[in-house]
Amino acid sequence: MTAAPVETGPRGSSERGKLARARLLRSLLPALSLVLVLLAIAWLNPRAISYFGFSLMLNLAIPIALATIAQMFVIAGNELDLSIGTFVGFVGCVTATWLKDAPLVGVVILLASIGVYALLGALIHLRNLPSIVVTLGMSFVWQGLAILTLPKPGGKAPDWLLSLMAFKPPLVPFPIIAALLIAAVVYFGLMRTSYGVILRGSGGNAAALERAGWSLLKTKIVLFALAGLFGVLSGMALIGITTSADANIGNGYTLLSIAGVILGGGEFVGGRVSPIGAVIGALTLALAASPLLTFMHIPPDWQVAANGAILIIVLAARVLISRRER
Amino acid sequence: MKKLLVLSALAAMLASGTALADTSDKKIAFSNNYAGNSWRQAMLDSYAIVTKKAVADGVVAAADIFTTADKEVPTQAAQVQNLILQGYDAIVINAASPDALNGAIKQACDAGIVVVSFDGIVTEPCAYRVVVDFKDMGKQEVEQMAKFQPKGGNLLEIRGLAGTSIDDAIHAGILEGVAAHPEFKIVGSVTGDWDQTTAQKAVATILPSLPEIVGVVDQGGDGYGAAQAFAAAGKPRPTIIMGNRQDELQWWKEQKEKDGYQTWSASIAPGVSSLAFWVAQQVLDGRTDIPHDLLVPYLAFTQDDFEAALPKIPKGGVASHEYTQEDAIAAIKANIK
Numbered sequence: 001m002t003a004a005p006v007e008t009g010p011r012g013s014s015e016r017g018k019l020a021r022a023r024l025l026r027s028l029l030p031a032l033s034l035v036l037v038l039l040a041i042a043w044l045n046p047r048a049i050s051y052f053g054f055s056l057m058l059n060l061a062i063p064i065a066l067a068t069i070a071q072m073f074v075i076a077g078n079e080l081d082l083s084i085g086t087f088v089g090f091v092g093c094v095t096a097t098w099l100k101d102a103p104l105v106g107v108v109i110l111l112a113s114i115g116v117y118a119l120l121g122a123l124i125h126l127r128n129l130p131s132i133v134v135t136l137g138m139s140f141v142w143q144g145l146a147i148l149t150l151p152k153p154g155g156k157a158p159d160w161l162l163s164l165m166a167f168k169p170p171l172v173p174f175p176i177i178a179a180l181l182i183a184a185v186v187y188f189g190l191m192r193t194s195y196g197v198i199l200r201g202s203g204g205n206a207a208a209l210e211r212a213g214w215s216l217l218k219t220k221i222v223l224f225a226l227a228g229l230f231g232v233l234s235g236m237a238l239i240g241i242t243t244s245a246d247a248n249i250g251n252g253y254t255l256l257s258i259a260g261v262i263l264g265g266g267e268f269v270g271g272r273v274s275p276i277g278a279v280i281g282a283l284t285l286a287l288a289a290s291p292l293l294t295f296m297h298i299p300p301d302w303q304v305a306a307n308g309a310i311l312i313i314v315l316a317a318r319v320l321i322s323r324r325e326r
Numbered sequence: 327m328k329k330l331l332v333l334s335a336l337a338a339m340l341a342s343g344t345a346l347a348d349t350s351d352k353k354i355a356f357s358n359n360y361a362g363n364s365w366r367q368a369m370l371d372s373y374a375i376v377t378k379k380a381v382a383d384g385v386v387a388a389a390d391i392f393t394t395a396d397k398e399v400p401t402q403a404a405q406v407q408n409l410i411l412q413g414y415d416a417i418v419i420n421a422a423s424p425d426a427l428n429g430a431i432k433q434a435c436d437a438g439i440v441v442v443s444f445d446g447i448v449t450e451p452c453a454y455r456v457v458v459d460f461k462d463m464g465k466q467e468v469e470q471m472a473k474f475q476p477k478g479g480n481l482l483e484i485r486g487l488a489g490t491s492i493d494d495a496i497h498a499g500i501l502e503g504v505a506a507h508p509e510f511k512i513v514g515s516v517t518g519d520w521d522q523t524t525a526q527k528a529v530a531t532i533l534p535s536l537p538e539i540v541g542v543v544d545q546g547g548d549g550y551g552a553a554q555a556f557a558a559a560g561k562p563r564p565t566i567i568m569g570n571r572q573d574e575l576q577w578w579k580e581q582k583e584k585d586g587y588q589t590w591s592a593s594i595a596p597g598v599s600s601l602a603f604w605v606a607q608q609v610l611d612g613r614t615d616i617p618h619d620l621l622v623p624y625l626a627f628t629q630d631d632f633e634a635a636l637p638k639i640p641k642g643g644v645a646s647h648e649y650t651q652e653d654a655i656a657a658i659k660a661n662i663k
Contacts, residue, residue: 045411045412047411047412047413048408048411048412052411053411056407056408056410056411056433057404057407057408057411059407060400060403060404060407063400064400153423153424153425153426154424154425155425238400241403241429242399242400242403242426242427242428242429242430243425243426243428243429243432244425244426244428244429245425245426246399246422246423246425246426248397248398248399248423249398249399249400249423249426250400251398252396252398252400252401253400286404289395289401289404290401290404290405290408291404291408291411293395294392294405294408294409294412295408295412297390303392303393303394303395304361304393304394304395307395308395
C-alpha cells in the first residue's frame, strides 16, 4: 500500500496534498482521540481533572502502555503475540514472590523469561511457524507457570518497587512523566537509530533486507526479546501499583495491547508502527474503558456492552481515516 | 482529671450524636467484578431492591451499582480509583482478588472512603469484611447428617472451585464435623465447581468405585447433579445436603412427597450484598465500634420451612434474603461480643 504511489507514477499536486493531509490526520488521530476522551471526562466529572485525578486515572495505564509497546515490537515484525497478557501475569507473580524474597533468583528468572521470548522469535523464524499459534500455546504455558509460582492470590511487591510507583513528583503526576519517558525512549530507539530502521524493515520488506545482507533471524530475535523486556517491565509496574499479585492479573492485556497498537496508528503488517502513538493509544483505551464508563452512570446491565461499544467507536474512527489515505 | 475525662466523654457523645443524625447526604457505590451467573444476578437484584428503598426513604443520597466488563483485577482496581474520584463516601465491593486490589483499596481508605467487602473479600486491613461462616456451615452439614443417619456410614464429599477460600473453609468445617462424629467416614471426594452438570459428571465417574454411600456432603449448587448421578447409576438414594438452589429444593420436595425424604439445605444468601450496604451505612453514621471482620450467619432451610421458600425462588435461581438495617445492627452487635 505504501508502494502504491510509486507504481502509479507521479500524481497531481492536489492529490498529493490530500494524501499529506490524510497522513497528518492519521498521525494526529491518536492524540485527537485522547483529547476527546479527556474532554468527555472533564465534562462528566471536573474533579477528575487534577493532579490527584490524573495520578489515579492513569497509573494503571502505565503497565498497559508498556504491554502495548511490547506488542508493538512483535507487530513491527509482522507477527502477533497472544501470550503477552499471561506473560505479564507470570512476571507479576514472580515479582510478588521471588523478586521480594530472593531478589537474585527473581532477576535470573525474569532474565530467563526474556531469553525464552528471544528463543520463541528464533523458533518462529527458523521453522516458519505462524506466531499466533506459537504464542497462543505459550499463553497457556505462562498461565500454568504463574499458577505454579502463586497458587493462591497474594505475595507482596518489593518495597523499592512500591515506592517507585507511588512516587509523587511536583506539578506533573508520575504516570504522565512515565508515559512521556517510555514514548521518548522507544521512539528514539526504534525510529531514530539505524538498527531501528532495520527492525522495522524486517516487517516492511523482509526480502530486500535479506538481500542487503541483514540477518532476519537476528531481527526477529531482537524484536521478540524487546517484547519480552517490555512485558517484564509491564508486569513489574502492575505489581508496583496493585501491591500484590494474582495469577490471572494480566489476562486482559493481550487484546488491550493489540487494540492500543492499532489505535496508535500501527498496522498489522508492513512494519508500520508508532511508539508515541502506541503509548497514546494505550492511555486512551485505559481512560475510555474505565473512568469514562464509570462517570457516565450507565445502568449496570449495559456497562459491559457500553465498554465494548466505546472501543469499537474509537477503533472505527481510526480505520475510517486510514481508509481515506488509500 | 476525672472532670476532664467526663467532659471529654461528653464531648465524644455529642460528636457521635451529631454524626448519628443522618447519612442522607452520603453516597455509596457498589463495585462488582462479575455478573455472569444466577447467584451474582440474585446478589445484584437484592442490592437494588434494598438500596432503591433506602434512597427513596432518604437514608442515603445515592447507591449506584458498577459492574466491570471483565473479571480482571486491573479493571476493578481502575474502577475503584474512579469511584474515589467521583467522591463517593463509601464503596461496597465484591472483589476479583483478595490481595491484588489492596493498592486501590488503600488509596480509597486514604481518601477517607469507607470500604466494605463481602463474598469476594479484600485483605487490606483498613477495609471491612462481611464474611459468612463457611466453616461452621461445613461442620453443621455433618451435624445434620448425624440426625438423619444416626448409624453413621460412608460419606461422599463434593468440593467447590479449587483454590478459593470458600472451598477451603467449607472443607475444613466438614473435616471438623467428621472428627466429632467418628461414625462417619469420607470414602470419596470429587470436585463439583458449585455446578450441577460438573458435579453430576464427577459423581457419576467415581460412583462405581465406591462402597455404599449413606450421605453426600457438598457446597451448594451440586446437590441436584449428585442426585441425578445416583439415580442414573441405579444406586440407593443417599442423604444429600442441599444448597438452596431452586432445582435442589424442587427435587427435595418431590422426594419428600414420595416417601418423606429428609435432608438439610444451606448456602450464602446473595442478599448478603444488602447486609454489606447497611454495614457501610452504619460506619458512615459515625459508629466506630464496628469490628473490621464481621461474621454473619448463612441461610439455612430445614425439613419444615423449605417448601414455604421454594415458590419465591426463580427457576434456575437461588434462595435469597434481603437484609434490613435492623439485621445489620444485630449482626454487628453479635460480632462485638
